[in-house]
Amino acid sequence: MLAGTGGVGGEGGKATGTGSGGSGCTGGASQHEGPGDAIGGIGGKGGIGYSAGGNGGTGGAAINNGTGDAIGGAGGAGGIAQMSGGSSGNGGDGGIAINNGSGNAIGGAGANGTSGGNRAAGGNGGSGGSGAITQVAATGTAAGGNGGAGGTGAVGGGHGGIGGSASSASATGDAIGGTGGDGGRGFGIGKGGFGGSGGSAGLTNAGAAGSATGGKGGAGGNGTIGGAGGRGGDGSTTGTGFGIGGTGGDGGDSFTPLATGGNGGNGGDAHAPDPDNATVGAGGAGGGGGTGGSPGATGSKGTVF
Numbered sequence: 001m002l003a004g005t006g007g008v009g010g011e012g013g014k015a016t017g018t019g020s021g022g023s024g025c026t027g028g029a030s031q032h033e034g035p036g037d038a039i040g041g042i043g044g045k046g047g048i049g050y051s052a053g054g055n056g057g058t059g060g061a062a063i064n065n066g067t068g069d070a071i072g073g074a075g076g077a078g079g080i081a082q083m084s085g086g087s088s089g090n091g092g093d094g095g096i097a098i099n100n101g102s103g104n105a106i107g108g109a110g111a112n113g114t115s116g117g118n119r120a121a122g123g124n125g126g127s128g129g130s131g132a133i134t135q136v137a138a139t140g141t142a143a144g145g146n147g148g149a150g151g152t153g154a155v156g157g158g159h160g161g162i163g164g165s166a167s168s169a170s171a172t173g174d175a176i177g178g179t180g181g182d183g184g185r186g187f188g189i190g191k192g193g194f195g196g197s198g199g200s201a202g203l204t205n206a207g208a209a210g211s212a213t214g215g216k217g218g219a220g221g222n223g224t225i226g227g228a229g230g231r232g233g234d235g236s237t238t239g240t241g242f243g244i245g246g247t248g249g250d251g252g253d254s255f256t257p258l259a260t261g262g263n264g265g266n267g268g269d270a271h272a273p274d275p276d277n278a279t280v281g282a283g284g285a286g287g288g289g290g291t292g293g294s295p296g297a298t299g300s301k302g303t304v305f
Contacts, residue, residue, distance in 0.1 A: 157184025208239025261287025
């Protein structure tokens with residue numbers, strides 16, 4: 001089958017002197033009719049900078065009105081920071097995916113934050129793109145893109161990106177939230193980055209037989225103080241299937257004997273018309289250290305809002 005693919009976004013400019021690198025451009029959007037897939041373009045890279053690297057561009061959106069899939073473009077990588085104590089560029093967000101036909105809708109992945117090495121702070125990971133199915137007769141799966149991991153760095157690890165949300169009007173398909181990105185490791189005196197939250201998932205058809213599963217939270221990064229784990233995403237259905245909350249991410253470990261490990265992320269909530277079909281997410285484990293981090297709480301159960 002033919003596929004329509006958006007172009008790659010342009011790269012941000014390199015800074016001269018003490019300036020910051022330019023941000024990458026958004027990847028090209030793709031709209032497809034008939035058979036075949038719609039694929040968004042990759043976001044452009046962030047430019048190299050002195051005090052700060054440029055942020056990566058957002059992935060291109062994808063819209064499919066035919067029988068194939070809609071796949072959002074991946075986010076672009078962030079730029080490098082050259083200054084000691086500077087900030088590396090953040091990863092670009094994934095592109096959104098909308099399927100108005102019969103196939104899957106898969107959000108683009110967020111890019112990882114750029115590493116700061118032994119000089120700069122790590123960049124934050126990009127968020128995953130959302131995935132949405134709009135037709136009751138569709139048989140595909142809606143899935144949010146995964147969040148990017150935070151970059152490592154001496155000043156501190158970057159935070160993980162949030163997982164993309166997923167929603168579907170289908171009577172038969174599933175919705176799956178994206179996984180949150182892990183927090184970056186902190187070197188030297190750097191703290192670990194927080195894990196990104198998992199993406200939410202929702203089925204909106206009253207006759208939906210599929211499952212809505214929230215994404216898992218990202219783990220916290222290790223560091224002088226461990227980063228907290230991300231919260232699990234909520235899972236909600238208005239149909240006859242299951243709403244399943246995502247598991248919380250584990251807290252990061254601490255290198256320092258007197259410091260604290262990161263707290264585990266809370267589990268995601270679950271909602272369904274029949275409470276027996278609602279399965280809540282478990283909390284993540286606390287990180288190790290001189291003082292261990294606290295485990296995350298279990299998610300809450302309830303009927304649909």
